[in-house]
Amino acid sequence: MPKHALSRFNRSHKLGVAGVAAAGAAALIFAAVPGADADQGKTQATAIENVKPVAFSAVGTAARAQQATIAKQADASAAKGKAEAAAAAKKAAEKKAAAEKAAKAKAAAAAKAKAEKERRAKQAASRSTVRTAIPAAAPKPAVKTYPNNLDGWIRESLHVMAQKGIPGSYNGIYRNIIRESSGNPMAINLWDINAQNGIPSKGLLQVIDPTFKAYHVAGTSWNIYDPVANITAACNYAADKYGSMDNVNSAY
Structure with missing residues (x-):
């Protein structure tokens, strides 16, 4: 510048x-x-x-x-x-987790309720089946009664013998009763060898006490003078020794 x-x-x-x-x-x-x-x-x-x-x-x-x-x-x-x-996002995730948990709990409760309902239904059906399967008790057969006489005693004895498999017929029993006691249920022999030995023959078919006890038929009385008990025990003894009371024609 x-x-x-x-x-x-x-x-x-x-x-x-x-x-x-x-x-x-x-x-x-x-x-x-x-x-x-x-x-x-x-x-x-x-x-x-x-x-x-x-x-x-x-x-x-x-x-x-x-x-x-x-x-x-x-x-x-x-x-x-x-x-x-x-x-x-955290709050939303927690809310979603809570909702899922509640849904699972609800589903589990529903499944449990359904299972319990099915179990009860099955149990009820089972009880019904069991009740149906059990047959009603058969009515007991009416007790057959027999007249309190020689005919009634023989017929009742034959009924018991049939149940126990003891052979014998009405005629065979009747014939031997008439020969042994004449149809007296309280008959007793006080003079034969059995009486002499202290064991007299007793009843309709003259049975000694040892024989009666040995051949007594279950279901009958233990009283040797009882007509049915005496007949069935004597027929049981005769079946063992002679095959049947029908085969007895004399003292046995």
């Missing part, structure tokens, strides 16, 4: 430029230097350019600080949103 140009930049001009630099307003430079020439304008422009970086540097720092603050706020908001989303 020419010397004379610098010499024109008096103290007032320098103060004006310094004030502009300090304030950072380029428009004030031109207001403070009216009528300056082209070189003077260039000098002023150069001074303004030297001031700009200071002003923009301060603005950039503030902007960066603001941007950092906004970024931090955005991060905090994002973190908060993420945490809220995680909490909501």
Whole structure:
């Protein structure tokens, strides 16, 4: 720059430029230097350019600080949103798990109730089957009665003998009774050899006590004078010794 140009930049001009630099307003430079020439304008422009970086540097720092603050706020908001989303997801998962657990418990209870119902039905059917399978008790046959006389005694004896498999016929029994006792159930022989030995023959078919006891038929009386007991025991003895009372025609 020419010397004379610098010499024109008096103290007032320098103060004006310094004030502009300090304030950072380029428009004030031109207001403070009216009528300056082209070189003077260039000098002023150069001074303004030297001031700009200071002003923009301060603005950039503030902007960066603001941007950092906004970024931090955005991060905090994002973190908060993420945490809220995680909490909501956890709550939803817990709710779903509780619902599934309740559904399983309900299904298990329903299955248990169904099984119990089936068990009871099966048990009832089983009891019904058992009751059906058990036949009703057959009515007991009426007790056959016989007249209390020689005919009735012989017929009742034949009924017992048939049950025990003892042979004999009505005629064979009747014939021997008439010969031995004449049909008297209380007959007793006090004169024959048995009587002499102390064991007299007794009853319808004249049976001694040892023979009666040995050939007694179950289901009849143990009284040797009982007509049915006496006949069945005598016929049992005759079947053992002679094959049947029908084969006896004399003292036996």
